[in-house]
Every structure is written in C-alpha cells, then in structure tokens.
Amino acid sequence: MIFPDNRYRQLRAIQAEDFHTCFYCGCIATEFDFAPPKAHWQSYQYRQLSADNLQVPACKECVALLKPCTMGLVQQRREWVHTKIAAKYKKAIGVYLKWNEDELEELDFSLHHSIAAGLKLGEESHRRSNFQGFSHEIDGSKVADVLPAAMPIVLFDKQFDSLKDAILYVCKNYPITQPKLVERLAEQGNNIEAVVMEIQEEQEVAQFQRQLKIQSAAFAKKHNQSARFVSNEVERYLDKELAYSIAEALDLLYEERVKHYR
Incomplete structure (x- = not known):
C-alpha cells in the first residue's frame, strides 16, 4: 500500500469513472507522481520556486517517463509526458494517421495483422498523448466540474474534433495521399492548414x-x-x-x- 506524503496535497478524481485513472494519459493509475519530485521538494521550498505540491494518480509508464523531469507544475509535467509518449510511439501513431480500417481488407494476412496492431497501438498512443485529464478535487476542494475540451483542429473555418478527421477530409478533397499528408504534417508541426496552403501553391x-x-x-x-x-x-x-x-x-x-x- 502506498501512503500519502504530507508535504503534498492530494489530487483526486470527482467522477467515479475516473477513479484509479492516470491524470496524464488516461490509463489505469497504479502509483503516484509528485509535482515537484520528492528529491527536489526541498530545493523548491528553499528557492521559493513555483510548484503545485501535488500528489497525482499516474500509471507506471508515465511515472517512468517523468523520472528525468524536475518540473514542479502538473501542467508542465503533463506536457512532458505527452511529448515523450508521442516520441516513443511515433511509428505507431504514424500508422494510425496514415491507415484506415477499411483499407485492411485489401492486405494479405501478415500485413493485415501488422497494420491492424499498429492502428490499435497508434490510436491508443495518440489518445494518451492528447489526454485532457479529468474533473478533480484537491484536499476536498473541487477544482473543476468540467475540464476545458481539447482545442478543435481548424482548417479554413471548418472545425474537426481530431487530427485524424481533418486528415481524412483533406485527403478526400485534395489530391494528396494519406501517407504523404502525414509526412508533410510532421514537417509543418501538425499545422494542417499550412500544409494545405503549401499543396495549393x-x-x-x-x-x-x-x-x-x-x-x-x-x-x-x-x-x-x-x-x-x-x-x-x-x-x-x-x-x-x-x-x-x-x-x-x-x-x-x-x-x-x-x-x-x-
């Protein structure tokens, strides 16, 4: 059993469906992350640096990815995790963005199995690297009933709920293949409007x-x-x-x- 550290306030989910959920990526939380890390808590106090002093439910992988991170704010640590997940599963996320399930039927068994596995892992990794957290309380005080939704993808005044939806729209309406578009997006920092304008030019x-x-x-x-x-x-x-x-x-x-x- 993991006991709380009195130097840190407790971040707890409000909704039952979010209990035991990693605040950073949405997976099952089996342990805690500390903002700032325990090894740096005294330094933050002595130097009066900005820190949340929060104990945050987290999954094993996120805790491992955060091990080198010395940042003291939960939002900073969340951004760190998201960057690391996106980098670690870059290939799988690429498969998810480049392929659609309806294309798998055209593949032989071996390739079908490989791409299907990549799609599943890529979709999960993409979701984890964009997870918005959940409504929570800190030491009994409610922080938020509803967290702000993720910013929609905007393309020439059209809004899309996800990057994948925007990619499918572009590939349907512009002469560019899905794999090529994903490659171009990587070059443009996922700015899909910039990519479309570049293609038009x-x-x-x-x-x-x-x-x-x-x-x-x-x-x-x-x-x-x-x-x-x-x-x-x-x-x-x-x-x-x-x-x-x-x-x-x-x-x-x-x-x-x-x-x-x-």
Missing part, C-alpha cells in the same frame, strides 16, 4: 509550368523560335511584372523581340 506552380510549356511551344512553332528561348523570355517578363499573364507576356515578346526580326 505547389499545384498552382505546376499548373503555371504546364501552361507555360504548352503556350511557349505553340508560340515557338508559329514564329519559328526556340521553345526554351520563348519560355525563358516569358519568365523574364513575368519577373518584371507579376500582373502579366502568360499570353500578355507572349504578346510583349512578339512586339519587342520577334516582330521586327522576321
């Missing part, structure tokens, strides 16, 4: 390059010019005046460089 550039190639080739053939010369000159005109269209740049090229030399 890339698409616009690709469309421009296609039109430049087509229109330059037609112009070159009509006026007996080098297609490379034409496209280079068009880009030079466009660099000078961004408001020009490709057609307007070709008209200028004709008037200034081609018309008088035919």
Whole structure:
C-alpha cells in the first residue's frame, strides 16, 4: 500500500469513472507522481520556486517517463509526458494517421495483422498523448466540474474534433495521399492548414509550368523560335511584372523581340 506524503496535497478524481485513472494519459493509475519530485521538494521550498505540491494518480509508464523531469507544475509535467509518449510511439501513431480500417481488407494476412496492431497501438498512443485529464478535487476542494475540451483542429473555418478527421477530409478533397499528408504534417508541426496552403501553391506552380510549356511551344512553332528561348523570355517578363499573364507576356515578346526580326 502506498501512503500519502504530507508535504503534498492530494489530487483526486470527482467522477467515479475516473477513479484509479492516470491524470496524464488516461490509463489505469497504479502509483503516484509528485509535482515537484520528492528529491527536489526541498530545493523548491528553499528557492521559493513555483510548484503545485501535488500528489497525482499516474500509471507506471508515465511515472517512468517523468523520472528525468524536475518540473514542479502538473501542467508542465503533463506536457512532458505527452511529448515523450508521442516520441516513443511515433511509428505507431504514424500508422494510425496514415491507415484506415477499411483499407485492411485489401492486405494479405501478415500485413493485415501488422497494420491492424499498429492502428490499435497508434490510436491508443495518440489518445494518451492528447489526454485532457479529468474533473478533480484537491484536499476536498473541487477544482473543476468540467475540464476545458481539447482545442478543435481548424482548417479554413471548418472545425474537426481530431487530427485524424481533418486528415481524412483533406485527403478526400485534395489530391494528396494519406501517407504523404502525414509526412508533410510532421514537417509543418501538425499545422494542417499550412500544409494545405503549401499543396495549393505547389499545384498552382505546376499548373503555371504546364501552361507555360504548352503556350511557349505553340508560340515557338508559329514564329519559328526556340521553345526554351520563348519560355525563358516569358519568365523574364513575368519577373518584371507579376500582373502579366502568360499570353500578355507572349504578346510583349512578339512586339519587342520577334516582330521586327522576321
């Protein structure tokens, strides 16, 4: 049996369904975490540093992940745990974000089993690394009836309850695969709106390059010019005046460089 430490106040769940639940990740709590850690309590007191002085129900893994953490506030320690869980289960979380259960039927038995296991672990790890805690009391004083909900994912004024929902929406409405989108999200710190804007910009550039190639080739053939010369000159005109269209740049090229030399 673990006895309370009198230097720390007790954080306890209010709702019965949250009893024996890890405050950091939502798993079954089998022990306690201390904010600040017991080994640093005296230092916090002597130096009058900010500390919650709380004994927090936690699971075995979260306590292990928090072992190197010397922070004294529960919220700091929660953020530490979430970062560590996300890093430890990065591959499984990646599987969860990249795959959907309806895609598993197309796989052979071995791959189906592997991806299914990754999906399950990834979903659990993703949930744990975003767990919001629960309504609780401290030494008999109620702290909160309802904790603030997790911030929704916002994408161009649309709100999604989870990153996975936002990913599925983007993949349905934009020409990008789920695995590729997840990779891009990692590069952009999970800023899905930034990724979509980046994709749109890339698409616009690709469309421009296609039109430049087509229109330059037609112009070159009509006026007996080098297609490379034409496209280079068009880009030079466009660099000078961004408001020009490709057609307007070709008209200028004709008037200034081609018309008088035919």
